Amino acid sequence: MPLHFTEGQRVTVPTGVSLFPKELPTPPRSWVERVYNITYWEKANKGGHFAAMENPKLFADHLNHFFHSLSI
Incomplete structure (x- = not known):
């Protein structure tokens, strides 16, 4: 089932x-x-689809960069 958003609806997380x-x-x-x-x-x-298993360092680097991009 595809995601469907109504006009003006947003995911704010x-x-x-x-x-x-x-x-x-x-x-x-x-x-x-x-x-x-x-x-x-x-x-x-x-x-690809199993990036965490195929290239765990690259995947971890992406996660690390994402969490550091958050201003908390």
């Missing part, structure tokens, strides 16, 4: 996105930002 080249296609950032509070967006140079 800070959201991080890591894009891996062997993963399913992702909509453009401008589309995602319409409903999500994107605070981190990074494209990886390798990896």
